[in-house]
Amino acid sequence: MSESFDIAETLDVKGASCPMPVVKTKSAIDDIAEGGVLEVLSTDSGSMSDIDGWAEGTSGVELLEQVEDGDVYKHYVKKTN
């Protein structure tokens, strides 16, 4: 499903735990252009809830999709402005 997104950047935070997936996602989003989609790869199961909550509470971002792929949790976050 992820192939349908035009991914601007991939952030690999595999092995890192809370709060790193969210904090690094925020930094990576700051660095991409408006309209771009950031792919985040994490092994932290808490990242499913955390990145969802972060995207919900943060303006200018939209969580497009979250996929569990084996041990890796994939998140697709769009920078809306």
Added chain:
Amino acid sequence: MSTDTPSTGDDESMTEAQLLARIEELEESVAELEADDDQKKMTIVATQGTFDMAYPPLILASTAAAFGWDVVVFHTFWGLDILHEEKSEKLQLSAVGNPNMPMPNALAALPGMDRMATRMMEKRIDENGTATIKELIDLSLDQGVELQACQMTIELMDYDEDDFHDDVTVGVGAATALQHMAESDIQLLV
């Protein structure tokens, strides 16, 4: 009747232009209030300087900054050690009086036990991919968190302002902390 209540006569004496100007004024202040509301603020007061207690304020602060919140962590008493360049490297977990430790207090009180408990915890933290205290401090500062060191307790603990990590705010006291707390949506004492 209260003198504060405008009489009907006063209302009628306002021209349409005056009313429109007043509406515009009120709309502006509503917009300002709404804009203010968007920017969430959090103040954490960090009073503890043990290895385990250094984590919650730093994790919450760096995460809140990722939400775009305006975050202040006010460090006082032993909480200062988290920001102290030398001491933050040597924070210890207390084995005594900690019911989560798999050893009786009589053993935990033996010399070297705090050190051992701390090493064990550090190992777990490393294995779990949890950030170190130093990493969380750098991360928080990078994200724009204001880490404040209480001036009164710097002097009380006989520390020097230069002992702290760069970018730590010194020369602040309870009034500064309260001022930010009053404007904050979230206030936590750790």
